[in-house]
Amino acid sequence: MNRDEHRELRESLGLYALDLLPEDVRTAVRAHLDGCRDCRAELAAIAPLATPLRTVDPARLGALPAPPEGLRESIVERVRA
Amino acid sequence: MNRTRGRRSPRTAGRLFDLRDEDDMRAAYDAHGAELYRFALRQLGDEGAARDVVQEVFLRAWRSAARFDPSIASLRVWLFAITRNTVVDHVRRQRARPVSPVPGDTLDNNGAVVADFSDDVMLSWILEEAMHRLSPEHRDAVVETYLRGRPHEEVAREFGVPAGTVRSRVFYGLKALRLAMDEIGVEL
Numbered sequence: 001m002n003r004d005e006h007r008e009l010r011e012s013l014g015l016y017a018l019d020l021l022p023e024d025v026r027t028a029v030r031a032h033l034d035g036c037r038d039c040r041a042e043l044a045a046i047a048p049l050a051t052p053l054r055t056v057d058p059a060r061l062g063a064l065p066a067p068p069e070g071l072r073e074s075i076v077e078r079v080r081a
Numbered sequence: 082m083n084r085t086r087g088r089r090s091p092r093t094a095g096r097l098f099d100l101r102d103e104d105d106m107r108a109a110y111d112a113h114g115a116e117l118y119r120f121a122l123r124q125l126g127d128e129g130a131a132r133d134v135v136q137e138v139f140l141r142a143w144r145s146a147a148r149f150d151p152s153i154a155s156l157r158v159w160l161f162a163i164t165r166n167t168v169v170d171h172v173r174r175q176r177a178r179p180v181s182p183v184p185g186d187t188l189d190n191n192g193a194v195v196a197d198f199s200d201d202v203m204l205s206w207i208l209e210e211a212m213h214r215l216s217p218e219h220r221d222a223v224v225e226t227y228l229r230g231r232p233h234e235e236v237a238r239e240f241g242v243p244a245g246t247v248r249s250r251v252f253y254g255l256k257a258l259r260l261a262m263d264e265i266g267v268e269l
Contacts, residue, residue: 008245014252015219046255053258058228061212061220064143067118068132072110075139076103 010039017047098156100139100146110139113157116210117164123206124168134171138164165203211261219254222247 009032015021016029033040117138121131141163142149149159212220225236225259226247233251237244 011245011249011252014255015226015233015248017255018251020226020233020251042256046252046261047254049208049258049262052201052204052208053223053227055191055214056208056228057200058224060209061224062214064115065119065122065128067115068128071118071132071135072107072114075110075136076106078136078140079106079143080103 006036009036010042013039013043017043017055018050018058098149098151100143100149106139106143109142109156111161113160114139117160119210120161120164120206121168124202125171130171134164134167137167137171141167141253205225207262208258211258214261215254215257219250219257223254223258 009029012021012025012029016026020030033043098109100106100109112133117134118131121134121138122128125131125134138160143158149156154162212223215223221240222236223232223240225231226233233247234244237247240247
């Protein structure tokens with residue numbers, strides 16, 4: 001296997017971990033994993049994200065709410081008192 | 082996985098905070114106050130309550146500053162642990178309030194908040210925060226393919242990139258998410 005082929009398989013591990021690959025590619029990735037310890041380690045690091053990631057609501061990924069102004073100084077005041 | 086538990090987050094790495102010092106307290110707030118506030122807001126659903134909790138968190142941290150050991154946990158992990166406890170205490174206090182003007186069904190809602198305060202909620206919230214730290218390209222690739230369930234070829238056409246690029250963005254996006262989780266000591 002040349003370097004480009006390996007890179008392509010390795011970079012497919014994200015979709016593989018999320019079970020989003022078409023059957024033929026998934027089979028090829030699985031076959032590669034059997035013989036590649038590095039890719040197995042890559043997969044082991046990202047695979048546990050698949051289930052909790054499902055709970056993320058894309059609608060929440062907009063603007064982040066900011067804490068009220070003055071909270072920092074109010075904390076410093078309380079500590080000083 | 083415990084491997085990275087004690088690693089200090091990049092923001093506080095190389096610097097020791099002493100919360101008994103006013104300037105360090107300000108610096109600690111600047112580094113972590115906003116995310117602690119968002120966490121409390123997510124748990125409590127009330128801006129005033131979230132504000133009170135964050136104030137209480139820093140007061141508690143200040144009182145126990147002498148016990149803070151950065152070789153065990155980063156300041157960020159420590160403050161998050163205090164925040165979790167403070168949120169739980171806050172909800173308990175709300176429920177225990179003897180003369181309560183709130184109707185019974187609101188008490189049930191508070192009960193649900195307690196039941197809901199699980200590691201799953203924490204994990205989901207941390208993932209959302211971590212998603213914000215990804216580059217827009219990586220985030221969009223993960224959101225469109227996985228969260229919105231669209232075929233990656235279709236997403237690639239919309240972004241005007243080859244399908245292989247979307248594949249690699251999902252891969253590097255997940256790696257970055259994992260790193261963000263490790264940084265704050267979340268076990269997966």
